[in-house]
Amino acid sequence: MNTPDIGAFGRMLGFRITEWRDGYVRMEMDIGPEHLNRSGVLHGGIISTLLDTACGYAGTWCAKKGNVRWAITVNLTTNFTGQAKSGTITTIGRKRGGGRKIFFASAEVLDENGQILGFGDSVQRYRSGSEDPEGMPYKPPA
Amino acid sequence: MNTPDIGAFGRMLGFRITEWRDGYVRMEMDIGPEHLNRSGVLHGGIISTLLDTACGYAGTWCAKKGNVRWAITVNLTTNFTGQAKSGTITTIGRKRGGGRKIFFASAEVLDENGQILGFGDSVQRYRSGSEDPEGMPYKPPA
Amino acid sequence: MNTPDIGAFGRMLGFRITEWRDGYVRMEMDIGPEHLNRSGVLHGGIISTLLDTACGYAGTWCAKKGNVRWAITVNLTTNFTGQAKSGTITTIGRKRGGGRKIFFASAEVLDENGQILGFGDSVQRYRSGSEDPEGMPYKPPA
Amino acid sequence: MNTPDIGAFGRMLGFRITEWRDGYVRMEMDIGPEHLNRSGVLHGGIISTLLDTACGYAGTWCAKKGNVRWAITVNLTTNFTGQAKSGTITTIGRKRGGGRKIFFASAEVLDENGQILGFGDSVQRYRSGSEDPEGMPYKPPA
Numbered sequence: 018m019n020t021p022d023i024g025a026f027g028r029m030l031g032f033r034i035t036e037w038r039d040g041y042v043r044m045e046m047d048i049g050p051e052h053l054n055r056s057g058v059l060h061g062g063i064i065s066t067l068l069d070t071a072c073g074y075a076g077t078w079c080a081k082k083g084n085v086r087w088a089i090t091v092n093l094t095t096n097f098t099g100q101a102k103s104g105t106i107t108t109i110g111r112k113r114g115g116g117r118k119i120f121f122a123s124a125e126v127l128d129e130n131g132q133i134l135g136f137g138d139s140v141q142r143y144r145s146g147s148e149d150p151e152g153m154p155y156k157p158p159a
Numbered sequence: 160m161n162t163p164d165i166g167a168f169g170r171m172l173g174f175r176i177t178e179w180r181d182g183y184v185r186m187e188m189d190i191g192p193e194h195l196n197r198s199g200v201l202h203g204g205i206i207s208t209l210l211d212t213a214c215g216y217a218g219t220w221c222a223k224k225g226n227v228r229w230a231i232t233v234n235l236t237t238n239f240t241g242q243a244k245s246g247t248i249t250t251i252g253r254k255r256g257g258g259r260k261i262f263f264a265s266a267e268v269l270d271e272n273g274q275i276l277g278f279g280d281s282v283q284r285y286r287s288g289s290e291d292p293e294g295m296p297y298k299p300p301a
Numbered sequence: 302m303n304t305p306d307i308g309a310f311g312r313m314l315g316f317r318i319t320e321w322r323d324g325y326v327r328m329e330m331d332i333g334p335e336h337l338n339r340s341g342v343l344h345g346g347i348i349s350t351l352l353d354t355a356c357g358y359a360g361t362w363c364a365k366k367g368n369v370r371w372a373i374t375v376n377l378t379t380n381f382t383g384q385a386k387s388g389t390i391t392t393i394g395r396k397r398g399g400g401r402k403i404f405f406a407s408a409e410v411l412d413e414n415g416q417i418l419g420f421g422d423s424v425q426r427y428r429s430g431s432e433d434p435e436g437m438p439y440k441p442p443a
Numbered sequence: 444m445n446t447p448d449i450g451a452f453g454r455m456l457g458f459r460i461t462e463w464r465d466g467y468v469r470m471e472m473d474i475g476p477e478h479l480n481r482s483g484v485l486h487g488g489i490i491s492t493l494l495d496t497a498c499g500y501a502g503t504w505c506a507k508k509g510n511v512r513w514a515i516t517v518n519l520t521t522n523f524t525g526q527a528k529s530g531t532i533t534t535i536g537r538k539r540g541g542g543r544k545i546f547f548a549s550a551e552v553l554d555e556n557g558q559i560l561g562f563g564d565s566v567q568r569y570r571s572g573s574e575d576p577e578g579m580p581y582k583p584p585a
Contacts, residue, residue, distance in 0.1 A: 029171075029193055030204075051171055056286075061211050061232045062172075066204025090203045091545065092518045092566050093237045094378045096405050096422050098398035114382035114417050118544070119517065119568070121380050123407075123420070133398050136407070138380055138422060140518050140566055142545070144198075233403065234376045234424050236520045238547050238564055240540035256524035256559050260402070261375065261426070263522050265549075265562070275540050278549070280522055280564060282376050282424055284403070313455075313477055335455055340570075345495050345516045350488025374487045379519045428482075 027070065030063065032108070034074065040112040042074035048103050058100040064126050064135040065095045071110025072122035072139035079152035086152040087144040091119070095137040104129040113138070117148050169212065172205060174250070176216065182254040184216035190245050200242040206268050206277040207237045213252025214264035214281035221294035228294040229286040233261070237279040246271040255280070259290050311354065314347060316392070318358065324396040326358035332387050342384040348410050348419040349379045355394025356406035356423035363436035370436040371428040375403070379421040388413040397422070401432050453496065456489065458534070460500065466538040468500035473531050484526040490552050490561040491521045497536025498548035498565035505578035512578040513570040517545070521563040530555040539564070543574050 032046035044067065046052075054060040069090055077086035110124035120143070125136035146153045174188035186209065188194075196202040211232055219228035252266040262285070267278035288295050316330035328351065330336075338344040353374055361370035394408040404427070409420035430437050458472035470493065472478075480486040495516055503512035536550035546569070551562035572579045 027197065055169065056229060056231075060208070061235065062204060062208025065207035065211065065235060065237070066202070069203050069207065087198060089198075090237075090239050092239065093203065093207060094422060094520065095207070095232075095235045095237075096397070096424065097232050097234065098405050113380070113420060121382050121420075136397060136405075136422070138378060138420070140380065236378065236564060238539070238566065240547050255522070255562060263524050263562075278539060278547075278564070280520060280562070282522065311481065339453065340513060340515075344492070345519065346488060346492025349491035349495065349519060349521070350486070353487050353491065371482065373482075374521075374523050376523065377487065377491060377521045379491070379516075379521075381516050381518065 030066065032067065032070070037074060037078055039078050039080070040075060042071050042078070042110045044071055044074075044108040045105055046108070047105050048101060053102070058102050059106070059134070061095070061097055061135075064097065065093060065137075067106075067108040067126055068095055068110075068124040068135060068137045069093050069139060071108045071124040073141055075110035075112045075122040075124070076115070076120040076141055077147070079150060081151045083155060084152035085155045086147040088120070088141040088147065089144055091140040091142050093137060093139045095135055097135050099128065099132050099134040101128045101134055106134065118143055172208065174209065174212070179216060179220055181220050181222070182217060184213050184220070184252045186213055186216075186250040187247055188250070189247050190243060195244070200244055201248070201276065203237070203239055203277075206239065207235060207279070209248075209250040209268055210237055210252075210266040210277060210279045211235050211281060213250045213266040215283055217252035217254045217264040217266070218257070218262040218283055219289070221292060223293045225297060226294035227297045228289040230262070230283040230289065231286055233282040233284050235279060235281045237277055239277050241270065241274050241276040243270045243276055248276065260285055314350065316351065316354070321358060321362055323362050323364070324359055326355050326362070326394045328355055328358075328392040329389055330392070331389050332385060337386070342386050343390070343418065345379070345381055345419075348381065349377060349421075351390075351392040351410055352379055352394075352408040352419065352421045353377050353423060355392045355408040357425055359394035359396045359406040359408070360399070360404040360425055361431070363434060365435045367439060368436035369439045370431040372404070372425040372431065373428055375424040375426050377421060377423045379419055381419050383412065383416050383418040385412045385418055390418065402427055456492065458493065458496070463500060463504055465504050465506070466501060468497050468504070468536045470497055470500075470534040471531055472534070474527060474529050479528070484528055485532075485560070487521070487523055487561075490523065491519060491563075493532075493534040493552055494521055494536075494550040494561060494563045495519050495565060497534045497550040499567055501536035501538045501548040501550070502541070502546040502567055503573070505576060507577045509581060510578035511581045512573040514546070514567040514573065515570055517566040517568050519563060519565045521561055523561050525554065525558050525560040527554045527560055532560065544569055
């Protein structure tokens with residue numbers, strides 16, 4: 018697995034990618050006090066962020082070593098089905114369909130016991146140059 | 160205006176509420192490097208978080224001094240319409256409808272020039288004890 | 302299986318329920334010329350309607366013979382992933398979570414070859430008296 | 444105003460366009476018994492259809508007489524905020540943003556008294572040849 022760059026906000030959240038292949042990603046994150054909302058449970062915005070991120074990765078894996086694909090989120094829906102205060106949570110993203118320019122993905126966030134905390138769908142758009150499944154050589158954003 | 164507690168994750172993001180009344184909220188946030196994604200622009204998860212937060216506040220203002228109302232996000236949709244790298248962004252939330260237990264709200268995030276960066280809708284549920292528009296005495300989460 | 306009343310609009314669309322059990326429903330519909338949009342393909346509104354309907358059924362099956370449960374759609378998201386002009390389409394709905402008053406479901410519409418035409422999620426609310434999994438005696442709407 | 448072709452399913456529903464200009468559309472429909480669900484109120488799928496349709500029209504008006512623009516719905520969210528059994532309902536759609544290929548729109552359905560029955564957002568994609576604001580000569584779908 019090529020471990021991708023997860024970006025500054027990703028590092029602030031502190032999640033890690035534990036599996037990544039064509040059309041599929043699995044990520045983990047340990048809930049800390051900085052992730053809680055004013056009711057003391059995992060902030061919904063973080064659940065949205067994890068779903069968004071997993072949907073993006075689900076459609077941007079590429080086989081060619083050193084190459085990457087970039088996607089931009091067009092739309093994201095989150096359904097909040099449960100709450101958590103601590104523990105390691107898992108996010109799974111799957112590509113559902115799409116064409117050369119746009120793809121669709123679904124993702125879900127599970128707590129340590131496999132209970133569903135949130136799920137949702139996303140429309141994502143490949144950035145110019147990333148339409149090709151072989152991707153493009155990695156270049157840091159300008 | 161009673162300035163509400165914005166919670167730990169809210170403080171980490173660093174937004175502030177600049178107007179809050181029945182059915183309406185306006186918030187501001189200064190984009191910093193910690194808010195950027197791996198493409199170097201404001202992370203979509205933050206836009207979702209701001210929309211989520213604004214939708215919640217739009218339905219939980221209460222007139223009675225010292226009292227609060229709590230809402231839980233059931234569902235959130237985000238549409239990503241623009242990008243920003245820096246500057247102060249504004250989020251506006253408005254209540255759209257609902258009953259005693261559930262309410263609907265819409266929100267949008269605007270950049271410094273009033274260009275729309277994202278917008279969306281949310282279904283929110285009043286926490287038990289918060290259905291009354293007069294709210295309940297503030298008590299920190301257990 | 303208790304075949305439920307599908308209502309006037311359901312009869313106008315002409316779908317049929319082919320499997321229904323706790324947390325799951327499968328429906329079929331034969332595409333006719335009256336289902337097409339101005340581009341000559343299955344109207345997106347019908348895909349939304351089928352997803353909406355399947356999400357509702359996914360949470361309202363009840364074991365007690367003659368009893369029913371009613372749900373009201375709070376929110377529905379549809380992603381349009383494919384197109385069809387004819388043939389028999391299948392809609393599958395699954396309950397994803399929820400509590401006594403509200404539940405979440407996902408559904409997808411597949412064409413004759415199993416290609417996905419659309420998928421989405423829904424927040425549904427049990428009507429008063431339908432919270433109990435045993436349901437309530439059927440009574441036509443007033 | 445060029446009255447557009449509303450298609451077979453549009454004619455079955457029976458709505459009419461009462462105002463259409465750049466970025467904006469207003470439609471009306473008289474509720475009949477064929478529009479009701481199994482609870483005897485306007486079917487949610489029709490609200491979704493009207494929102495979908497209005498979002499599409501909001502981005503496809505074109506100034507050039509005889510020309511048209513076509514859009515395909517990528518994603519649609521509907522929030523169901525009210526119920527109606529009869530009367531004339533109004534749907535208003537507004538373009539919210541977008542680029543050459545994709546646009547975003549929001550719409551709402553109001554009952555005779557201006558109460559909101561439903562609202563939502565949509566991602567739409569211009570069909571090939573429709574990206575130009577001047578549109579293309581009308582040609583019936585093959």
